[in-house]
Amino acid sequence: MTKEQLEKIASQVRRDIIRMVTAAGSGHPGGSMSTADILTALYFEVMDHDPATWKRDGKGQDQFILSAGHLAPVYYSVLARAGYFPVSELGTLRKLGSRLQGHPSVRRGLPGITQASGSLGQGVSVAAGLALAKKMDGDKKHVVYVLCGDGESEEGQIWEGAEFATHHALGNLIGITDWNGQQIDGSTESVCGGGDLQLKWQAFGWNTVTADGHDMEAILTAFAKAREMGKKTNRPTMILFKTDMGHGVDFMAGTHKWHGKAPSQEQCSEALAQLEETLGDY
Amino acid sequence: MKKYIDTGKKDTRSGFGEGLLKAGQADERVVALTADLKGSLKMDAFAAEFPERFIQCGIAEANMVGAAAGLAIAGKIPFIGSFAEFVTGRVYDQLRQEVAYGQTNVKIASSHAGITLGEDGATHQTMEDIALMRALPGMVVLNPCDYNQTMQATLAAAKYDGPVYLRFGRPSVPNFTDPEQPFEIGKAYVMNEGKDVTVFCCGHLVWEALQAAEALEAEGISVEVVNVATIKPIDEDAVVASVKKTGKAIVAEEHNMAGGLGEAIAGVLARKCPAPLAFMNGEDRFGQTGKPAELMALYGLDAAHIAGKVREIVK
Numbered sequence: 001m002t003k004e005q006l007e008k009i010a011s012q013v014r015r016d017i018i019r020m021v022t023a024a025g026s027g028h029p030g031g032s033m034s035t036a037d038i039l040t041a042l043y044f045e046v047m048d049h050d051p052a053t054w055k056r057d058g059k060g061q062d063q064f065i066l067s068a069g070h071l072a073p074v075y076y077s078v079l080a081r082a083g084y085f086p087v088s089e090l091g092t093l094r095k096l097g098s099r100l101q102g103h104p105s106v107r108r109g110l111p112g113i114t115q116a117s118g119s120l121g122q123g124v125s126v127a128a129g130l131a132l133a134k135k136m137d138g139d140k141k142h143v144v145y146v147l148c149g150d151g152e153s154e155e156g157q158i159w160e161g162a163e164f165a166t167h168h169a170l171g172n173l174i175g176i177t178d179w180n181g182q183q184i185d186g187s188t189e190s191v192c193g194g195g196d197l198q199l200k201w202q203a204f205g206w207n208t209v210t211a212d213g214h215d216m217e218a219i220l221t222a223f224a225k226a227r228e229m230g231k232k233t234n235r236p237t238m239i240l241f242k243t244d245m246g247h248g249v250d251f252m253a254g255t256h257k258w259h260g261k262a263p264s265q266e267q268c269s270e271a272l273a274q275l276e277e278t279l280g281d282y
Numbered sequence: 283m284k285k286y287i288d289t290g291k292k293d294t295r296s297g298f299g300e301g302l303l304k305a306g307q308a309d310e311r312v313v314a315l316t317a318d319l320k321g322s323l324k325m326d327a328f329a330a331e332f333p334e335r336f337i338q339c340g341i342a343e344a345n346m347v348g349a350a351a352g353l354a355i356a357g358k359i360p361f362i363g364s365f366a367e368f369v370t371g372r373v374y375d376q377l378r379q380e381v382a383y384g385q386t387n388v389k390i391a392s393s394h395a396g397i398t399l400g401e402d403g404a405t406h407q408t409m410e411d412i413a414l415m416r417a418l419p420g421m422v423v424l425n426p427c428d429y430n431q432t433m434q435a436t437l438a439a440a441k442y443d444g445p446v447y448l449r450f451g452r453p454s455v456p457n458f459t460d461p462e463q464p465f466e467i468g469k470a471y472v473m474n475e476g477k478d479v480t481v482f483c484c485g486h487l488v489w490e491a492l493q494a495a496e497a498l499e500a501e502g503i504s505v506e507v508v509n510v511a512t513i514k515p516i517d518e519d520a521v522v523a524s525v526k527k528t529g530k531a532i533v534a535e536e537h538n539m540a541g542g543l544g545e546a547i548a549g550v551l552a553r554k555c556p557a558p559l560a561f562m563n564g565e566d567r568f569g570q571t572g573k574p575a576e577l578m579a580l581y582g583l584d585a586a587h588i589a590g591k592v593r594e595i596v597k
Contacts (some may be wrong), residue, residue, distance in 0.1 A: 057357050106385055114355060116384040119375050125345040129352020160345035
């Protein structure tokens, strides 16, 4: 897919996010907006996957784990747009009986969801287990991706997972950090997430790549580089994407205030006016 | 009184070790993970025979749970092993999200459970683990009574499709059940039939209850001993059938009074067969340093105390 095609999909994904969260009246638009370009690139260009044959065990395909489960809106939109389930279902987010639970669940039969998440800091461990299984089964072709927030990286278990993945030489594990510098109570710097995340991952033995998480070309290059580094070194790789929380809507961008708040109807209209409808709203 | 012979004292954790090896031989999907306690969990034989299926996680239990969930999603049957406190209380949220809610086929091998861990003291003697694991939707909770039954319960856990909490202990204790008897998840075992009172028990307390029953037989008191080796799902029919016959019951367990086997039995009887019921447990206390036998006596969990409680309740 061309860079332009991917950008068009990402614009529709952002529209979906705004509409879904507005309709639900609650949810987490900020981080979903900041990772829309990354997840679009991943599901529409980078990953070797097939919605038609997808199974939870992930055999014969690349796998993705969303560690930061509150990014459910972007995750659901990308999965639906990629063909895992009907886009019409996006409007059921957070409603009683919906397969689109507030945070991802494996109990509702929603295709594409490999593991539940929501309680933070656990996805690197799960992804490491999946990557280790691929290695044990002799699958040298496929990799496992895991997406974490930068605020989430204050969780200690992230770093337990980091040392485990290095120790077990998981070159087939690729981490993605949404490095937007914001978390629910304020900037990561002001809350408790000071220090250089890249140096932290390097200290735990990971390869690191940094890139602009809103530049489609840079995103694709970063993923290609990460795969190559992992293969060459037999070490896990973390891609740190510099992003803006709320990216794509001027009044939401660059602040923690939209981490976990739904727009009003007026704010929704104002936001949608800034986002091109490219694939048709659900 | 049915006679049980102690064929030689053995630790229940070694029963797990043998069961794990056999499960690994029977099914190549079985893998074992530990957080730097391979020797304590008796995983050495498995690790030696299947080095590529033994996964050392270091002292990082939370990650071990997540990694096991990942392995299970990919089709493996992971056993995670550590001390009871560190595979329950320390990682409750991980077990909740990744194993119970996440519906992964992970087996939690929980050693050194209860007061009989002994000298290490209260930080390591969890008396709350059964309560925590019972509270998780869908979690199967097992506490077999000796080496042989722990070995069989391990095999049963490997075959069962779903999360299992398998609780066992550190000290060497009498080994008296049939090594060939397959373990049935969900079944309570009537170890001795009696008519005056039922003693429901699990784990190390089963042998103590049988010793008490033997002593009481000489006094003309007939004690039914029921080994509730599956605490969840509890064998409601067996619990009710026994109490309908005896009319009163005692529950003996190496656990805090809150949320353990005692409350599980009380719940069944309150709903289906109200009857006088007495509890023998750690009450609402922590453990302390001491030899296992000293602690069992101090906390009122040995055969002598069980016999005393029976005399009280049959009066």
